[in-house]
Amino acid sequence: MSRKSALRTLLPVVALLGMAALPAHAAPPTGGWIFDGGPDFPGFTRVQVHKDHGTYSGTVTSHWYGDLKMDDVRVDGDTLVFHLFNGNPRVTETDIVLKGDAKAVHMTGKLWYADFDIPAHAATKTALKALDFPTHPLPPRRVVKPLARAETPPMGWNSWNKFATDIDDKTVREIADAMVTSGLRDAGYVYINIDDGWQGARDTSGVLQPNAKFPDMKALADYVHAKGLKLGIYSSPGPKSCAGYEGSYGHIEQDARTFAAWGIDYLKYDLCSGEAFYHTPESVYAVYQQMAEAIAATRRPMIFSLCEYGRFDVGSWGRDVGGSLWRTTGDIEDKYETMAKIGFEKNGVPNHTGPGGWNDPDMLEVGNGGMSTDEYRTHMSLWAMMAAPLILGNDVRHMTPETLALLTNPEVIAIDQDAAGAQGLPAKKDGTREIWTKHLRDGSTAVGLFNRGEDVANVTVTWADLGLKPAKVRDVWAKSDLTPAATQTVTIPRHGAMLLRVTP
Known part of the structure; x- marks a missing residue:
């Protein structure tokens, strides 16, 4: 055989040997892993990846949002890239990357405002099963008639705009005192509403306790009532509130009974982490209906404030789930541009407003210092023209005479509280x-x-x-x-x- 012929014979053999020596094509791992720590938000607990007929799918489980399905999954070598939707349509989804092997993976990316880079280790089916997120059925669609009816837009005060979660029993009592001595109570502002940040842990029976800043919620309610005022509180249908405190998920009826026992008169119910579970018109209706029915079962009248940011034309059905007011927009800020955009452009569908139910463009910022007097006058004028709830958000213990005059002008309040209930x-x-x-x-x-x-x-x-x-x-x-x-x-x-x- 010639040298040339021998070479032609050997080449295929060499090629085959070379191919056998090359590593197999890298691919993302499949299986289940438990995260080793990580940030409180989103509070990831486990990740599971499956491959079926060449297609990857999976879920990432969170303390806040339960099981989040991997969306837009794509393979990049040995890496899996996907999106997670937490139920908030205003948030742009960004790439989340999962990389590793059967024994351990790393997941990096961003969900809402939180960046994360966290490792996870392989786990047994039993260990993964122990991290199953509980699910709870929603009631069939019904109409709920509330025990409390807001004939005119509710008026009062809320802790969030000024204090956020830095709120406690002492401050609420001082606010109640100031509402009386300043004349705000007599001007019509009667609700003292504690927003996010009061919640503690649940006891062994699942009963929600206030945190250490609120040692006795019943005593606080009694104090507020003795001032001729009413007490409001805050919760969420999700596992977590917006600030990461305990929500009412899985404890709806129990929490309603707790609120009634304390003497609560007003509940602001904020969708928050619940938006991952309830992000269709039917489910959002059902979860608000569920709390309204739980309140009704206590036989204690409470104003029910729906806070789901104006989704799914809430004004068209808010009354049907016992709502007295419903947010028409996202959160207000103490800035003219934000306030004006809400007031002039996001004031809800006018024929939804009227005695018994009100479009709510969010709370007042008057007196918080971010706007001029003229801008705050516009703020009050717009809210009065819209027949909006007038819920103060400033520190009423320390007000300038100018701020007090803006908030207590009886002729402006009369326009807001007009019995016809028309929206300007x-x-x-x-x-x-x-x-x-x-x-x-x-x-x-x-x-x-x-x-x-x-x-x-x-x-x-x-x-x-x-x-x-x-x-x-x-x-x-x-x-x-x-x-x-x-x-x-x-x-x-x-x-x-x-x-x-x-x-x-």
């Missing part, structure tokens, strides 16, 4: 200038004139264009009458407002 609407928009109208029970009309611009502006109103023929025009902020004229022009400062009551 824009009648004219001209660039940064807007004119709003709201029909009142006595036949008069509230008219809001707003300057959303960055400079002082003249706003002209022609009464005939609004269908009005005024006999009296009252400037309710100035508490003075204007001389009626067919057309009137007023000067309004940057980001300012004028609120009028026009009598035909």
Whole structure:
């Protein structure tokens, strides 16, 4: 055989030997692993990966969100890349990476606001099973009639905007005292609502206890009631509240009984971590219905405040789950831009509002220092025109006379609390200038004139264009009458407002 022929014969053999020597194509591992620690949020406990006919799938389990399904799974060599949806449609999902082998993996990425890089070790089926997240059935769809009915928009105070989770028994008592001595209670602000941060652990029977900052919730309620005020509290249908405290998941009826025993008059029920479990119209309805029925079973009247950020046209069904008010938007901030966007553009569907149920554009920021007096006057004017709940968010123990005057103007409050319950609407928009109208029970009309611009502006109103023929025009902020004229022009400062009551 020639040298050339021998070479041709040997080449295939060498090639085959070379291929056999190469490592097999790397692929992501399958199995189940338990995380070694990691951040409290999202509180991951385990990850499980399956491969079926070449397709990868899996779940990541969290203390906050239960079993989160891996979405948009793709393979990159020995790495698995996927997304996790926590139920919040406002959050952009980002890549999460799982890499390792059958014995150990690392998972890195971000869920909502939390970055993580955590290891996990392989576990037995028994160990993985022990980390199963409990599921609970939802009730069939029903309509709930509440024992408490809000004939006018609720008025009161809430701890969150000023104190967040830095709230305690002593502060709440001092707030109650200040509500009385300042005249706020007599102006109509009667609810003292403790927001997130009061919750402790559950006892061996599952009964939720307040944390050390609230040694005796029943005694606190008694104190507040003795002041002629009412006490509100906060919870979530999810395992965790927005700040990571204990939610009512799996304990709905039990928590309702606890709240009733304490003497609670108002419950703010915030979807929070529940959005991972309840993110369809049917499930969100059912979980709010479930708490409403639990409250009704206690026979204690409570105002039920639905906080699910305006999802699924909540105003169209909020009353059917016993709601007295329902959020129409995400959280407010003590910034003009945020407040104005909510007030001018996110004020809910008007025909949903009225006696017994109210669109809720979130709490007031007046007095917290992030806006000017003119901007806070716009804030109060908009909320009054919208027939919005007036829930204070400032430290009422320490208010300037200017802040107190904004919050207690009786003519402004009367427009908000008008028995007709109509929600005001824009009648004219001209660039940064807007004119709003709201029909009142006595036949008069509230008219809001707003300057959303960055400079002082003249706003002209022609009464005939609004269908009005005024006999009296009252400037309710100035508490003075204007001389009626067919057309009137007023000067309004940057980001300012004028609120009028026009009598035909």
